[in-house]
Amino acid sequence: MQALQVVTGAGIRRRLGALPIIGRLRRRVERQRLIARGLRSRTALRAISDRTRLIERGDILCFVTLRDERARLPWFLSYYRAMGVRHFLIVDNASQDGGGDYLRAQPDVSLWWTDHSYKVARFGMDWMNWLLLRHGRGHWCLTVDPDEFLVYPHHDQRPLAALTSWLDAIGRRSFPAMLLDMYPKGPIEDAVCVEGQDPLDIARWFDPANYSIQKNDYFGNLWIQGGPRTRAFFTHDPLAGPALNKIPLVKWSARYAYVSSTHMLLPRGLNLVYDEDGGELISGCLLHAKFLSSFSAKSAEELDRRQHYGGSQEYRAYHAGLHRGVRLWCSESREYRDWQQLEDLGLISRGNWA
């Protein structure tokens, strides 16, 4: 459930010269368009169980779009509950594996159902923008996929609320967490993760240092690529590899909108999560436990549905890769230990959160 990032506006910006006001106005129009799209998309969502009245002031909320992820849900919910997420707002995009029934029975889940096109809804982001606008205002909101697990500095000792209250205190509104693709040591087809099991027990390897970074001046975000997918699936066209930069945790306001997946937001200031004067700001990682045995079947199905970005280019590449029996593991892979390891490798930083 992830879209590639587009660098839009480069051509137009060049024509209009370097007038910053032009960019500002364009971004404002773009932002209002996105919010309007979100508003319009609300009709597509049917509330299955709306428990949002249980949300209290200051609660940390989690927003998810999913399809056929039944097996992942128990672990996903328990992981984020333990971290301190108080309520889950989930859009079920026509699951057929009973995930909807499971979610409906959860006391801290509000569930919406839709069979509209994931692609037409800008890969689910219109639905997310609507729910964020409706229920997220004034809360710290975490927008993730069911296979993404947030780690941040000190996460083993301090709950998410400690992080968000500190971010509040220093006046930050957004928190970056790069997507870190995790994979098993053996073939992906053999990595079976049963329901309720920690997928990171099986897919616990990652690429330590092959990430390329470019700055997108228009949106102000960094565009990070690399990792095992670029290495193994995109050899023929490595520049088309997926974007890994994400800003999943935001203190939401009615003026905000996600632009492309959670890679970037508007207003632009929310994307400036990095220091340009040589210092380090705080950041975390989303451990991406996508490459398990369930992935093979899923990629075949997604290929048929063609609901993903760029004609499901990613899934096509994966599928070709899997048929050739590609293993993502290489001798330079690192086994995940803890957040300190990620910090030593320079993938995350504690900034000045001592």
Add this chain to the structure above:
Amino acid sequence: MKAAVRLGVVLLCHDDLGLVARLARIWTSGGARVAIHVDAKVSAARVAGLRQALEDCGQIIFSRRHRCSWGRFSLVRATQDAAAELLQRFPDTTHVYLASGACLPLRPISDLTAYLAADPDRDHIESVSTHDVGWTVGGLNHERFTLFFPFDWKRRRWLFDRFVDWQRRRGIGRRMPAGLSPHLGSQWWCLTARTLRAILEDPRRAEFDRFFRFVWIPDESYFQTLVRRHSTTVESWSLTMAKFDHAGRPYCLYDDHVAMLAESRCFVARKVWPGAAHLLSHFPLPDEDRPQVDPPQPARISRIINQTVRRRVLGRPGLYMQSRFPRKDAENGKTSAPYAVIHGLTDIFPGFEDWLRGHLSCHVHGHLFSPEGAEFAGRPSIGPGAISSDPLVRDRDPQGFLTSLIRITDRMQVFQFSPRDNQALNWFMATDPHAHMLVVTGAWKLPLLHSGMPFDDVRRIFAQLQRIELEQLDVLNSLWVRARLHHHDLGEFLLYPRPILQDFLLRIDPHSPPITTLPAMRDLTGLDQMLRRLRNSGLRPRLTGEDLPPVELLTAERAAAE
């Protein structure tokens, strides 16, 4: 124990009254009397809840409530009133400790009273003269006293800044009331009742208050300045451990700080995150039979916080990541460790890379920036740190490629370079003090000599490579070079290959063995003729050295070397 110490505590609170109730109990159960000031912004219902929760504690009073905002005189006013009410209600109080609703006593209160009793006339308040040392972090220092600050910094930032600018332009300079000398310090103090009474009952207090009303952050200067007027026994050191970051914001304390805080032996620490349940249940440490009076030793905690500030402000050199992406020339270390670039030698000695590997303990790569892909040592398709050798991937972010490679490996990286390679990093490497560069210009001509290509092709490629190398030389000859550069032209190098190489290898690896044999050199016969033919075809061959020594001489030198 000498004179009995009866401790009074002023608690300034504005939030999380549950924690306040808990802290107030800690203080009173240690024998202290507490005056609680609750910000007037807190609803009456919540204050009533707090009063009810503390009903059974006789030693607590609630002082007159003021609406406080950060950096304004209202905080001083609240402190004054609470202290006065405390002294009035409990006249036999000997010391007053100013604390907040986020200040956690770490040691038993009896330790603190015993510590105070050891020198009962001492005022523990940090008080630093603004004339001598800049005490403040990230803010105004002396100007706090000489300008007017009628606007709230948090809510009216724009007006605040404009008004400061305007006053600076106008040269506004307020004069301190006669007899005062401006001092700053931590706002958390412990004064003797005698000194505090003297401050509160000073006949000129109205005049002082009028002055401090427009001082910025008076809670860090009011008592700190006035204590110098009334006390001669100032211990300029706060008993409350409070650490600030580079922007002057206090650090929070969490559960994982327990061991470090226990070790620090501080009496009181702030600022406690209200959710740190383990921390709150662990401290204060239980009373022992006999109170300990050892002084606080916050050195380790200070060191850890200073390291964090360093990381926030300076970052880790050579790291480029999602939350550190320095602008060009603001990198604070372009790379994380020294590395060596050897330009041209593989063209002179075809087996140079393998030969070099035998002479260095470093990680010796081939042409990392070759157009065919990164030639990692041993030619794997995936290099150290799982870095791809694909040229497209590498050339998307060449700087990230090199800096990641240097950062992920623990040995020194050495790689070959030539004008055929990607030149995108010429400026980056030339301005990086970590780069050791051995540059032999013109060496790329030797492979052309034996290429067997038609002369027209040789001429075209020759012109192209020569242009690239001249551009590179512009960089290397610029004023901005910070790399350790050893630059020779081909003629010069061919005359003395051994000393030049030996000198360079010793610089990058002091333990490298002496060079006894050089690798096989490319045949130089015909170089003269090729250059002449190129010259006559209208090119101007450069970069070889004005006069290439005759081939016989070179062979003699080589024979001697071998």
